[in-house]
Amino acid sequence: MDVTEYPVEFWVEYPDRKLNRLTTFFRIFMAIPISIILIFLIGGSYGPSGIDHGLVVEITTVGLIVIPTVFMLLFRRKYPKWWFDWNLALTKFNYRVLVYLSLMTDIYPSTDEEQSVDIKIQYPDAQELNRWLPLVKWIMVLPHAFVLAFLGLAAFVVVIIAWFAILFTGRYPVDLFNFVAGVYRWELRVYAYAFILATDIYPPFSLSS
Numbered sequence: 001m002d003v004t005e006y007p008v009e010f011w012v013e014y015p016d017r018k019l020n021r022l023t024t025f026f027r028i029f030m031a032i033p034i035s036i037i038l039i040f041l042i043g044g045s046y047g048p049s050g051i052d053h054g055l056v057v058e059i060t061t062v063g064l065i066v067i068p069t070v071f072m073l074l075f076r077r078k079y080p081k082w083w084f085d086w087n088l089a090l091t092k093f094n095y096r097v098l099v100y101l102s103l104m105t106d107i108y109p110s111t112d113e114e115q116s117v118d119i120k121i122q123y124p125d126a127q128e129l130n131r132w133l134p135l136v137k138w139i140m141v142l143p144h145a146f147v148l149a150f151l152g153l154a155a156f157v158v159v160i161i162a163w164f165a166i167l168f169t170g171r172y173p174v175d176l177f178n179f180v181a182g183v184y185r186w187e188l189r190v191y192a193y194a195f196i197l198a199t200d201i202y203p204p205f206s207l208s209s
Contacts, residue, residue, distance in 0.1 A: 007199050008192040010095075010185040011209060012104055013116040014177055018170030020106040025167060031101050034109050038097055041090065063090055069197050070134040072126075079126040079197070087196045092119050095184065102159050102180055103166060119188065121198050130200050137194040144190045144203060148183070151207075155183045182207025 023030050042063030065083040072078050089112075096109040096117050105116045158176045165173055189203035 006189060006201065006204060007122040008189045008203075009118070009120040009209070010181070010188045011118040012099055012177075012181045012184075013118075014174065015105055015116070015172060019103070019166050019172060021167055021170060023106050024103055024163065027101065027103060027163075030108070031097065034097055034100075034111075037111065038093065041093070064195055066195055066197070073129060073134055073197065074131050077126050077129075077131055079124060079129070081123065084123050084196070084198070088119075088121055091121075091188070091191065091196065092117065095119060095188070098184065102155075102184075103162050103172060104177060104180065121192050121196065124198050128200075129197070133200055134197050137197070140202070141190050141194045144186070144205070147205065148187060148190065151183045151186065155180050179207070182209075185209060 064087050066087075069079060069083055069087075072080065072083075092114070093109070093111060096115060099105055099117050100107075100109045107115055109115070158180055162172050162176050162180075165171065165176070186203070186205075186207055192198045193201070193203050
């Protein structure tokens with residue numbers, strides 16, 4: 001399948017300007033207030049661990065409406081729109097915080113505005129989804145989780161390199177930026193498939209948009 005046809009899109013605007021060196025240097029501390037808000041929303045632990053563990057949140061069903069959606073799809077073949085909207089909004093917020101922690105922007109994360117992160121996940125027609133597949137999707141994505149564990153570690157190292165690059169030059173190297181964005185794009189496709197349950201199309205093993 002052409003990855004451009006996948007019903008999940010992730011894009012981060014490259015900051016074609018000099019980034020703020022001061023907020024970059026203190027980024028972890030700068031992100032504490034918005035991370036606290038996110039912690040209260042998801043009701044669990046959150047941190048930059050998404051950079052090295054492969055997924056935005058250390059993936060549980062915490063914060064997302066997952067288990068009820070599984071049962072609703074299984075028994076009623078329905079996916080309430082407001083459940084999907086909540087899952088999508090929380091996912092977008094997660095990624096805005098993660099992108100900020102990853103130094104890909106120096107604009108402080110908003111709780112509701114899109115900012116430089118563009119995420120599109122198509123609302124599914126529940127009648128077209130396989131009602132049994134949500135029971136095993138978390139098993140089916142284990143190969144992705146294995147690969148993403150290594151890619152996430154690589155992204156973590158890249159962010160550290162980018163931290164030094166920004167401090168010395170004010171710029172995030174384009175190739176490094178695109179790699180980190182690609183890892184997050186891959187993660188999001190897996191996330192949307194296995195946990196948001198927005199599609200039955202198996203995620204591609206690809207960093208490409």
